Amino acid sequence: MLTTYRQQIFISFCFLIASSCSLFDGKKKGGQSNPASPDSAEHLKIEDYTEIYPFDADGASEEGNSSPSSLTENNPMWKRYRAIENDLTSGLALTKQELCNELGTVSCIDSVHLTLLGGNDPLKGSYTRLINPAILTPVAIDRVVLSACARRASLDQQSGVGAAIVFKFFPLNGSSLSDDQAEQQAVLLYQRLLARNPTDSEIAIVKGEAQRSTNNTVFAKSLCFAIGSSVEFNFL
Amino acid sequence: MKQSTPVTSPIMALLIAGAGTLSLTTQVSATASAPQMLCQSYPNAQLCIQRPNDCSTCHDATPPALNPFGTDLVRALDGADLAAGIADALATIADKDSDSDKFTNADEINLATNPGQTTDFPKGDGAQVEYDYLLAFRRVHVVYCGRQPSFSEITAFDSSRDQKAQLHDALNSCLRGDYWKNEALPRLADAKIRPILAIGKEGNVVIGDYKWDYRLFSHVMTGDRDVRELLSATYHIDINGNKVEGVIAREEPPALGTRIVIAGGQPLVPEKRAGMITTQWFLSANTMFAQVPRNTAAQAVRAYLGQDLALAQGLMPIAGEPRDVDNKNVAAPACAVCHSTLDPLAYSFASYLGIETTAQVILRNGIGTYDENRTPWGADGHILATPVVDLQAWVKVALQSDLFQKKVAGDIFLQALDRSPRISEMKEFETLWASMPGDGYSVNRLIHRFIDTQAFGGRP
Numbered sequence: 001m002l003t004t005y006r007q008q009i010f011i012s013f014c015f016l017i018a019s020s021c022s023l024f025d026g027k028k029k030g031g032q033s034n035p036a037s038p039d040s041a042e043h044l045k046i047e048d049y050t051e052i053y054p055f056d057a058d059g060a061s062e063e064g065n066s067s068p069s070s071l072t073e074n075n076p077m078w079k080r081y082r083a084i085e086n087d088l089t090s091g092l093a094l095t096k097q098e099l100c101n102e103l104g105t106v107s108c109i110d111s112v113h114l115t116l117l118g119g120n121d122p123l124k125g126s127y128t129r130l131i132n133p134a135i136l137t138p139v140a141i142d143r144v145v146l147s148a149c150a151r152r153a154s155l156d157q158q159s160g161v162g163a164a165i166v167f168k169f170f171p172l173n174g175s176s177l178s179d180d181q182a183e184q185q186a187v188l189l190y191q192r193l194l195a196r197n198p199t200d201s202e203i204a205i206v207k208g209e210a211q212r213s214t215n216n217t218v219f220a221k222s223l224c225f226a227i228g229s230s231v232e233f234n235f236l
Numbered sequence: 237m238k239q240s241t242p243v244t245s246p247i248m249a250l251l252i253a254g255a256g257t258l259s260l261t262t263q264v265s266a267t268a269s270a271p272q273m274l275c276q277s278y279p280n281a282q283l284c285i286q287r288p289n290d291c292s293t294c295h296d297a298t299p300p301a302l303n304p305f306g307t308d309l310v311r312a313l314d315g316a317d318l319a320a321g322i323a324d325a326l327a328t329i330a331d332k333d334s335d336s337d338k339f340t341n342a343d344e345i346n347l348a349t350n351p352g353q354t355t356d357f358p359k360g361d362g363a364q365v366e367y368d369y370l371l372a373f374r375r376v377h378v379v380y381c382g383r384q385p386s387f388s389e390i391t392a393f394d395s396s397r398d399q400k401a402q403l404h405d406a407l408n409s410c411l412r413g414d415y416w417k418n419e420a421l422p423r424l425a426d427a428k429i430r431p432i433l434a435i436g437k438e439g440n441v442v443i444g445d446y447k448w449d450y451r452l453f454s455h456v457m458t459g460d461r462d463v464r465e466l467l468s469a470t471y472h473i474d475i476n477g478n479k480v481e482g483v484i485a486r487e488e489p490p491a492l493g494t495r496i497v498i499a500g501g502q503p504l505v506p507e508k509r510a511g512m513i514t515t516q517w518f519l520s521a522n523t524m525f526a527q528v529p530r531n532t533a534a535q536a537v538r539a540y541l542g543q544d545l546a547l548a549q550g551l552m553p554i555a556g557e558p559r560d561v562d563n564k565n566v567a568a569p570a571c572a573v574c575h576s577t578l579d580p581l582a583y584s585f586a587s588y589l590g591i592e593t594t595a596q597v598i599l600r601n602g603i604g605t606y607d608e609n610r611t612p613w614g615a616d617g618h619i620l621a622t623p624v625v626d627l628q629a630w631v632k633v634a635l636q637s638d639l640f641q642k643k644v645a646g647d648i649f650l651q652a653l654d655r656s657p658r659i660s661e662m663k664e665f666e667t668l669w670a671s672m673p674g675d676g677y678s679v680n681r682l683i684h685r686f687i688d689t690q691a692f693g694g695r696p
Contacts, residue, residue, distance in 0.1 A: 086383035191387040
């Protein structure tokens with residue numbers, strides 16, 4: 001639990017300082033990781049967290065990031081709740097109702113975490129929104145993104161490789177995948193969630209993680225979560 | 237360096253001396269006019285251009301308490317009359333760093349930061365930025381469409397020969413969309429309308445229906461309409477988006493049972509309407525039971541001119557005010573600092589009924605209607621130091637002011653970027669709001685200009 005708390009603090013810093021903390025930006029993160037908190041799991045099992053850890057633990061060294069949407073460090077724009085919701089639904093081919101719901105009924109985005117995700121509900125006496133993300137905003141983002149990734153993986157697993165929509169390049173119930181499969185999956189997720197292609201170094205990191213993975217479903221969820229919870233996805 | 241020795245302001249000095257009422261009023265007015273006096277010494281300073289009536293330059297949040305700069309200024313006055321001595325006093329402390337933030341008072345005034353607040357000082361934001369069309373394209377989609385562009389849209393944009401034209405096409409599409417009109421704009425209106433569920437149309441005590449307000453706001457802010465109609469519209473917008481002229485009947489009959497319904501529709505006659513600030517909701521929720529609708533006036537000025545009197549912004553005292561017409565003791569010195577501006581602002585709203593619970597008012601849906609005999613001071617109003625005979629004249633002065641244009645442009649800026657313009661962006665911001673008359677006061681055209689700014693599309 002201590003590790004999880006420390007990891008959450010790291011994520012918080014990523015968002016608060018609004019610098020590029022993308023898990024795949026190739027910069028060293030000081031050995032910290034980026035899992036979700038246990039209470040953010042709606043569709044994940046506990047082992048998912050330990051599987052997610054290696055993704056961020058030892059990112060390869062790289063100077064700079066030439067991605068077309070690298071963060072405007074002196075002038076960042078927070079994407080906020082509705083764009084996050086719309087980008088997750090379109091990126092992962094989910095309906096609004098298939099995104100995170102508290103107890104299966106109350107929307108995490110429109111209600112439970114609305115304030116933390118940058119919205120306000122005037123009928124609850126909140127007439128203005130947060131100017132900057134709060135300390136718990138990354139936790140809310142993690143929950144929503146992780147839930148969405150898990151839901152997509154679950155739906156694609158039910159559909160099978162032939163009919164899957166997002167995770168369609170390898171069998172999700174398998175225990176290994178090839179470099180090509182990992183790359184194809186990374187390209188599709190980058191395009192669907194970040195609207196760009198991954199850089200060579202980002203693909204190299206994904207391939208490295210794919211080689212270490214022993215659970216294709218966990219790999220798929222982790223890759224999706226890492227991209228969806230990145231600063232690049234949440235800020236412009 | 238912060239001062240530890242208590243120093244009294246001119247107001248407090250007079251209090252201590254036990255001066256008479258007439259002297260007090262004179263001194264209060266002089267102090268409330270201090271920002272203008274300061275700006276006579278710094279006519280080109282950004283502080284005077286951006287927030288010319290801000291008392292916080294010298295005072296803490298609650299005047300007459302002084303901040304370190306105000307304290308130094310009073311010391312430099314050395315007992316001299318404020319109006320006569322302020323120029324010399326300012327010159328004396330120009331090179332001093334009153335708030336110990338490593339910037340001189342003169343530098344801070346010139347760069348529009350507060351010389352009396354340690355945490356407010358010029359930031360190094362003058363970094364060179366280069367306009368990035370792709371960044372602007374992404375931002376246009378997120379801010380005005382509520383989504384990022386897809387990979388295929390980005391690819392098409394990347395290969396476009398005229399990215400500027402495509403950027404503005406994308407904006408046009410977004411500004412016609414459901415997200416901008418029905419979600420982003422209503423959120424921009426929240427702090428202006430300030431709905432309360434329990435006393436709105438779906439509440440248990442209905443004093444008005446704020447949905448009329450939201451619809452009118454979104455209507456005026458879209459479709460190349462004249463944004464001045466926020467304060468001048470004599471029509472409303474029904475649930476189907478159609479313009480409705482004339483008095484609008486209540487939707488449900490009065491009720492005084494478990495659920496209390498004493499209002500509905502828009503009962504005010506069109507010739508007495510002033511857009512968003514005379515809807516039934518605005519008048520009932522802000523005026524409530526007051527004879528002098530101070531909350532109403534303060535909210536109107538806060539929401540549409542960007543001046544928060546509660547923060548001592550926009551003070552322009554009127555000689556002889558406050559008269560304390562409703563015996564609320566507002567002529568007390570500490571109150572008069574603001575009420576010498578606020579009360580004259582409020583008189584023009586006094587002929588509009590707030591919540592009145594007589595059977596006659598309830599039965600005829602009278603909340604928010606006009607009655608020139610409601611009070612004797614309805615024609616005594618002032619706004620921006622200009623006398624006005626009624627609310628229509630009040631609105632005319634407001635709409636002719638730079639403040640209205642700055643507020644509209646500032647709202648658009650803040651809504652997109654979550655911050656005010658930086659010093660390095662002030663020139664393009666001034667160009668932005670000053671362009672509104674030439675653009676027919678269209679918010680759409682304002683936004684088209686805005687997305688071309690370095691503030692919106694600049695990448696360091």
